[in-house]
Amino acid sequence: MKKSAFKIAAVYFLFGILWIFFSDKTLSLFMHTTDAYAFAQTVKGWVYVFITAALVYSMVSVHLGSIEKAEKELRENYRKLQEYDKMKTNFIAIISHEMRTPIAIIKGYSSFLKKKNSENLTQEQKEFVDAINENTERLRLIVHDLSDMEKIRAGVIQIDKVRLNVADFINSRIEEFKYNAGQNGVSFEPSAEGEDLSANADPDRLSQALLNIMSNAVKFSEPGSVVRTHVAKFKGNDNIIPAEIRDSLDAAKEYILVSVTDRGEGIPEKERKKVFEEFYQSESHLTRKHQGAGVGLFIAAKIMEFHGGKIWAESGDGGTGAKISFVIPAGD
Ligand SMILES: Nc1ncnc2c1ncn2[C@@H]1O[C@H](COP(=O)(O)OP(=O)(O)OP(=O)(O)O)[C@@H](O)[C@H]1O
Numbered sequence: 001m002k003k004s005a006f007k008i009a010a011v012y013f014l015f016g017i018l019w020i021f022f023s024d025k026t027l028s029l030f031m032h033t034t035d036a037y038a039f040a041q042t043v044k045g046w047v048y049v050f051i052t053a054a055l056v057y058s059m060v061s062v063h064l065g066s067i068e069k070a071e072k073e074l075r076e077n078y079r080k081l082q083e084y085d086k087m088k089t090n091f092i093a094i095i096s097h098e099m100r101t102p103i104a105i106i107k108g109y110s111s112f113l114k115k116k117n118s119e120n121l122t123q124e125q126k127e128f129v130d131a132i133n134e135n136t137e138r139l140r141l142i143v144h145d146l147s148d149m150e151k152i153r154a155g156v157i158q159i160d161k162v163r164l165n166v167a168d169f170i171n172s173r174i175e176e177f178k179y180n181a182g183q184n185g186v187s188f189e190p191s192a193e194g195e196d197l198s199a200n201a202d203p204d205r206l207s208q209a210l211l212n213i214m215s216n217a218v219k220f221s222e223p224g225s226v227v228r229t230h231v232a233k234f235k236g237n238d239n240i241i242p243a244e245i246r247d248s249l250d251a252a253k254e255y256i257l258v259s260v261t262d263r264g265e266g267i268p269e270k271e272r273k274k275v276f277e278e279f280y281q282s283e284s285h286l287t288r289k290h291q292g293a294g295v296g297l298f299i300a301a302k303i304m305e306f307h308g309g310k311i312w313a314e315s316g317d318g319g320t321g322a323k324i325s326f327v328i329p330a331g332d
């Protein structure tokens, strides 16, 4: 491209020299009659038109050629990316499928050892079995999330909605979840319940989204910290919902808003959208080696999408910690 530009500039430069050389004064030296002078002027005019047209043509064709080349490269790169994406999807599908059986076997035997054979185990052996159990469960959840993620991407996830009171539902999930959260010394403040806080939702999927949000709140909080949940009903155009989320909601409809607020590390402002992308983990968290595959919030966001809802992240109360909120349409 640079070489062609140099050539065009060189031609233009030569042309400029010739143009000056054949100035009116020079022409009048050679053309002694008026007719000859007029003829020379006409020829000069045609040469001007011809050379400028040739220059414009070569400039445009060089430019178009480079655009075509860039377009071809882009198309090729896009095709390669699609291929890699397909390979990644197949790889995840195969790995998650292949890992299920060994995980189930390890979990089955370690649970058996724990339940049926614990009196024959020494204290140290019991601790080993507990560690095997806990870590296999973690692995099972990761594999489960990964295979769910691929189902979501392929659009084959099924949503079976039933009418449920979201506040009651969430509070009952918190009770179940407390067992694990308690281990980290984090406590939960449930939401106030209300008669009219119902929505049509898939209980399993809602529970999965909530679990992903709550497990993050626990994971990124210090022991002794409190995680607060809040459920309320709002119109789609209510100011309580951030403007960019409100824009995609139906202003006339009512929505159930759920927020989970923690007092942990918080999510830096520039990452608050990215955390809902697949495999995204905050760099600061990566260096601090928190566990996770980076798919929890991606799945939660897709679950909300399938419910006609939205999810977003803000800073927690008083600017500390994180607040993850979602809205789903309220039941009629
Ligand atoms: N409550 C929170 N406080 C601080 N950071 C958070 C919070 N929730 C999410 N994040 C950030 O968003 C990232 C993405 O969260 P996500 O749940 O998708 O993945 P993960 O927790 O790292 O892994 P996984 O959920 O798959 O086990 C996290 O790694 C973390 O950096």
Ligand SMILES: [Mg+2]
Residues within 6 Å of the ligand: 212, 215, 216, 292, 295, 296, 297
């Ligand atoms: Mg998570």
